[in-house]
Amino acid sequence: MSETLATLTGVSKTYQKGKEKVEVLHNLDLQIPAGDFIAIMGPSGSGKTTLLNLLGGLDKPSSGTVRVGDAELSSMSNSQLSHWRSTNVGFIFQFYNLLPVLTAQKNVELPLLLTDFSGKERAKRASIALEIVGLGDRAKHYPRELSGGQEQRVAIARAVVSDPALLLCDEPTGDLDRETADEILKLLQILNREHGKTIVMVTHDAQAAEYANRILHCDKGTLEAREAV
Amino acid sequence: MKYFGLIWKNVWRKKIRTSLTLLSVFVAFLLFALLSALGYAFKSGEDVADAERLVIIDKVSLINPLPMAYKNRIAATEGVHSVAHASWFGGYYQDPRNQFAQFPTDPYEYFSMYPELEMPEEQLENWAKNRQGAVLGRELAEQFGIKVGDRIPIQATIWTKADGGRTWEFDIEGIFGTNDPRGSTAFFLFHYDYFEEARAFGKGTVGWYILRVTPDADPVQVANAIDLQFANSPNETETSTEAAFAQSFAKQFGNIALIVTMILGAVFFTLLLVSGNTMSQSVRERISELAVLKTVGFTDRAVLGIVLAEAVLIMLMGGLLGLGIGWLLVQGAAQQLGAFLPGIFLSGEAILTAVGIMIGAGIVAGIFPALKAMRLSIIDALARA
Numbered sequence A: 001m002s003e004t005l006a007t008l009t010g011v012s013k014t015y016q017k018g019k020e021k022v023e024v025l026h027n028l029d030l031q032i033p034a035g036d037f038i039a040i041m042g043p044s045g046s047g048k049t050t051l052l053n054l055l056g057g058l059d060k061p062s063s064g065t066v067r068v069g070d071a072e073l074s075s076m077s078n079s080q081l082s083h084w085r086s087t088n089v090g091f092i093f094q095f096y097n098l099l100p101v102l103t104a105q106k107n108v109e110l111p112l113l114l115t116d117f118s119g120k121e122r123a124k125r126a127s128i129a130l131e132i133v134g135l136g137d138r139a140k141h142y143p144r145e146l147s148g149g150q151e152q153r154v155a156i157a158r159a160v161v162s163d164p165a166l167l168l169c170d171e172p173t174g175d176l177d178r179e180t181a182d183e184i185l186k187l188l189q190i191l192n193r194e195h196g197k198t199i200v201m202v203t204h205d206a207q208a209a210e211y212a213n214r215i216l217h218c219d220k221g222t223l224e225a226r227e228a229v
Numbered sequence B: 001m002k003y004f005g006l007i008w009k010n011v012w013r014k015k016i017r018t019s020l021t022l023l024s025v026f027v028a029f030l031l032f033a034l035l036s037a038l039g040y041a042f043k044s045g046e047d048v049a050d051a052e053r054l055v056i057i058d059k060v061s062l063i064n065p066l067p068m069a070y071k072n073r074i075a076a077t078e079g080v081h082s083v084a085h086a087s088w089f090g091g092y093y094q095d096p097r098n099q100f101a102q103f104p105t106d107p108y109e110y111f112s113m114y115p116e117l118e119m120p121e122e123q124l125e126n127w128a129k130n131r132q133g134a135v136l137g138r139e140l141a142e143q144f145g146i147k148v149g150d151r152i153p154i155q156a157t158i159w160t161k162a163d164g165g166r167t168w169e170f171d172i173e174g175i176f177g178t179n180d181p182r183g184s185t186a187f188f189l190f191h192y193d194y195f196e197e198a199r200a201f202g203k204g205t206v207g208w209y210i211l212r213v214t215p216d217a218d219p220v221q222v223a224n225a226i227d228l229q230f231a232n233s234p235n236e237t238e239t240s241t242e243a244a245f246a247q248s249f250a251k252q253f254g255n256i257a258l259i260v261t262m263i264l265g266a267v268f269f270t271l272l273l274v275s276g277n278t279m280s281q282s283v284r285e286r287i288s289e290l291a292v293l294k295t296v297g298f299t300d301r302a303v304l305g306i307v308l309a310e311a312v313l314i315m316l317m318g319g320l321l322g323l324g325i326g327w328l329l330v331q332g333a334a335q336q337l338g339a340f341l342p343g344i345f346l347s348g349e350a351i352l353t354a355v356g357i358m359i360g361a362g363i364v365a366g367i368f369p370a371l372k373a374m375r376l377s378i379i380d381a382l383a384r385a
């Protein structure tokens, strides 16, 4: 077995909904080997996004520990988590979440503003990332001038530009047609296989899940493994 | 600063809204520039008054004359450097409409009392030598086309001559100007000796005294000492400093300054509402974008700083433009109105104050939206999107 990138141990997550407490994740254990490509499926509201948020250091568990690489996320402060996220994890969302006032190039450069790279170096790295996702010729375009698939590619470039080990994708093809979705999924596969990115992808779509190495089913706060074909 | 591009782009996310906000900032600081230049003009009148010069008038009324005999007693008072006197003649030249001030006085005493008056030494000497000689200010000379060497008649309205005549004839021996940009030269001076000798009544009196205190004396103490000296005499005196006079004059402008301050206060209050509203709208409509910034690793503080910087940038852009245009207008006004309202000036202090206000107002307008952005929870914001 290859080494482990992320480990969740006894993780529970409870939300306060009005006066009620809702336990979204219950005593969850999960190991993610480096270089893995995992798809997480499950009904709406089953806690998939919550799980990604915990893995990405956007949220903290109510109990249990989340370890990614050398970092013990559950014990870090908010600003420590911010710094950690800037180099260790890339996020890809269903609705791309690009900044409309910035060009594709500047959107991709955004995470690099937090580094010590010079403006020239930032531009160079952003260009390379755009090349990788096949949008080298769209650098000067604004998000509104791009198709949904292209916007998602820019978002992927932004996620990988600071070269994080882990990519977290929350329904990355949920807003795309079949053909475009397949292109995005192939791109993720390339990032996984050729660039060594560890990917955790939440999806509703069984066909999308097939691109992963393994599929986990999330239901009522627990995960159930099911090997991919 | 590497965030500048991001801040700049966000400032212009809604071009019309930003332009309107900039316009209101512009107008506010344009107004600020103009009003503070005007205020500077008013305030400088006070600074220019000669604090070492005192005026002595009759306590009851300015038109009551004072005995000529007071002169030596005033001069002997401790702290008095020199004394001059003048009287009100109240005549006209050629036509009763041509009213201007004529003062019988002593040539050397008067000119050394008012060093700001400028006249060639030779003309002063000629005047002193000629009992019927007179000098007048450049403003009058130009207005009536009077030249040195002219003989001109002044019709008396008060002071008939001992021989019953009302026409006083004078030889113009000099024309004076002033180096005080605020000072007027619209008056006429002639010999007190000639006046005293020729007038039909009122002999042995003068209209008022002007005195200069020694540099180390306290003008207020000197004034009190003089008034005390003549207390309980038939002609009690009232002595005040030119500065005190200018101050009471400036107090009237002080009220204007208060109104100006209140207007500016209202303008800036409105400005804060407008720009504060712009900033909170701007933050409200990009909750998910701010969440993305935080997701990729911007700290809460960085997000706070970015939003605040946007607000300050808007203030600085509109404000500096307003200040710049204001400065140009003030320069123009100083040239056009120089004679009428001297001292119009946009001081460095006013400019620094304005820049301080821009930064302060930017922070005040941006702080609540910025705090909102800072406290924004990524998870909530993304879930809402």
Ligand SMILES: Nc1ncnc2c1ncn2[C@@H]1O[C@H](COP(=O)(O)OP(=O)(O)O)[C@@H](O)[C@H]1O
Binding pocket: A015, A016, A017, A022, A024, A042, A043, A044, A045, A046, A047, A048, A049, A050, A051, B379, B380, B383
């Ligand atoms: N910030 C929150 N506050 C309260 N309840 C939440 C919050 N985030 C998620 N939940 C609840 O937790 C459950 C799981 O949410 P989520 O992880 O988004 O599910 P999924 O992504 O699988 O659809 C849902 O019932 C949701 O209403």
Ligand SMILES: [Mg+2]
Binding pocket: A048, A049, A050, A170
């Ligand atoms: Mg979800």
